[in-house]
Amino acid sequence: MDITDRRAAHGPHRTGRDAAPETGAIRRRPAADVAWSLAGLATATLAQWGLILALTRIGSPTMVGQYALGLAVSAPVMLVCGLGLHTVLVTDTADRFVPAEYLRTRLAGVGAALAVIGVLAAVAGTAGATVVLLVGLAKALDGVGEIFFAVLQRAGRVRTVGRAMTVNGTVTLLAAVGLLVATGDLRVAVLGSVLGSLVGSVGYPVWTVRRLRARGQLPPGPAAPRRRRTERARLLRLAVTALPVGLASGLASFSVNVPRYVVEHRLGPAALGVFAALSYVLLAANMLFSAMYQVLLPRMSAMLGRGERTALIRLVGRLVVGALLLGAVGVAAAAIGGRPVLGLLYGPEYAASADALTVFAVAVCASGGLFAINTALLAVRRFTHQLAAGAVTVLVAGGVSLLLVPRLGLVGAALTVVVVLGSEAVVKGVMLRGALTAPPAETPDAAVTRPVAQGAAGR
Numbered sequence: 001m002d003i004t005d006r007r008a009a010h011g012p013h014r015t016g017r018d019a020a021p022e023t024g025a026i027r028r029r030p031a032a033d034v035a036w037s038l039a040g041l042a043t044a045t046l047a048q049w050g051l052i053l054a055l056t057r058i059g060s061p062t063m064v065g066q067y068a069l070g071l072a073v074s075a076p077v078m079l080v081c082g083l084g085l086h087t088v089l090v091t092d093t094a095d096r097f098v099p100a101e102y103l104r105t106r107l108a109g110v111g112a113a114l115a116v117i118g119v120l121a122a123v124a125g126t127a128g129a130t131v132v133l134l135v136g137l138a139k140a141l142d143g144v145g146e147i148f149f150a151v152l153q154r155a156g157r158v159r160t161v162g163r164a165m166t167v168n169g170t171v172t173l174l175a176a177v178g179l180l181v182a183t184g185d186l187r188v189a190v191l192g193s194v195l196g197s198l199v200g201s202v203g204y205p206v207w208t209v210r211r212l213r214a215r216g217q218l219p220p221g222p223a224a225p226r227r228r229r230t231e232r233a234r235l236l237r238l239a240v241t242a243l244p245v246g247l248a249s250g251l252a253s254f255s256v257n258v259p260r261y262v263v264e265h266r267l268g269p270a271a272l273g274v275f276a277a278l279s280y281v282l283l284a285a286n287m288l289f290s291a292m293y294q295v296l297l298p299r300m301s302a303m304l305g306r307g308e309r310t311a312l313i314r315l316v317g318r319l320v321v322g323a324l325l326l327g328a329v330g331v332a333a334a335a336i337g338g339r340p341v342l343g344l345l346y347g348p349e350y351a352a353s354a355d356a357l358t359v360f361a362v363a364v365c366a367s368g369g370l371f372a373i374n375t376a377l378l379a380v381r382r383f384t385h386q387l388a389a390g391a392v393t394v395l396v397a398g399g400v401s402l403l404l405v406p407r408l409g410l411v412g413a414a415l416t417v418v419v420v421l422g423s424e425a426v427v428k429g430v431m432l433r434g435a436l437t438a439p440p441a442e443t444p445d446a447a448v449t450r451p452v453a454q455g456a457a458g459r
Contacts, residue, residue: 040165064273066128084245145201168200251390323368
């Protein structure tokens with residue numbers, strides 16, 4: 001994992017206005033960037049869905065539920081401990097910290113996350129505890145790879161990121177399904193996911209970054225401080241700066257997963273398996289949204305750097321309208337053909353819950369709008385705003401889940417997802433409007449890191 005912090009012989013990495021060619025490279029190829037990002041996310045999503053599909057056909061709804069519980073437990077913990085460093089690095093246009101510092105902070109975070117996941121699995125004492133641990137390990141490897149992805153993304157190498165995600169998804173799908181067919185054991189099958197993350201999220205991007213820097217095709221970061229006390233202070237400041245992003249991301253993930261926890265507790269792992277299988281319509285839509293906004297985040301940051309706030313507001317508005325239109329098409333398709341498609345893919349046990357699929361299609365509308373608003377808020381670097389919105393949505397998720405799931409079952413759980421995403425979109429929309437209409441001023445998050453920027457060598 002060699003994100004080198006040595007200077008290039010020809011001079012320091014360019015920042016600010018001098019970095020315009022990199023940003024321009026991203027802007028000149030938006031369609032190609034979206035295509036490659038979408039290809040990588042599509043492969044990763046299809047790999048996860050392929051394992052779910054294999055479990056429905058070879059295994060049982062209970063096995064699907066155990067795998068879904070592993071994802072639901074590990075994702076929020078990993079996001080909190082990961083501190084949202086990928087987002088902070090991509091939006092760090094002033095280069096307040098060097099890539100090596102992001103990597104060291106992320107390694108410490110994923111180590112802490114694995115310890116927490118291990119404790120949660122042991123306390124739960126469920127039959128799927130080993131699955132939870134292995135899913136957490138795969139997520140930890142993905143978290144390490146995110147730092148390399150951010151370095152490549154800022155350099156306009158979105159194609160390379162897409163390839164790495166494609167490698168991860170392909171290896172995961174082939175290995176996990178192959179192991180499941182050979183052994184019939186979910187724990188062994190999840191090892192295929194760990195292998196995919198090791199190869200695609202760590203091995204391939206590390207090799208690529210080393211190769212590109214050896215060829216001079218990827219600018220190295222400036223030198224990190226050599227004094228141990230200074231280095232510790234900078235890492236602490238980076239963690240403090242990024243903590244609101246990590247907490248907000250973890251809270252958002254937790255709030256969306258609250259219905260899963262309630263379903264597993266009230267209705268059992270088999271019902272959770274059905275719920276997880278149906279929810280993949282939302283995951284597929286999120287794949288498309290995520291591909292778009294991975295590309296748009298650097299562009300939005302650049303627009304703010306040029307003072308184009310009005311243009312950014314118009315862009316977000318168009319994206320929200322587009323998401324609503326896409327969601328409306330999905331609702332119609334789910335209402336008309338959801339039951340037969342579920343029966344064909346998963347079986348009659350899943351087709352009986354087709355009404356919940358239609359509700360999930362409604363959630364696509366809210367999710368698409370939320371993605372657009374959330375990306376703009378990240379570009380503004382209002383990280384504490386994310387945390388406040390996340391706290392609100394967790395409260396909403398808990399209350400609505402406990403109210404609807406016992407009464408309406410899986411439909412109630414799906415309705416909870418709609419309410420959570422919709423409320424988060426509204427809260428963050430209000431925050432974004434306030435941030436973009438206020439007089440230009442240094443954000444609190446930038447103020448936290450100003451001393452770091454001034455103390456960096458060669459800045």
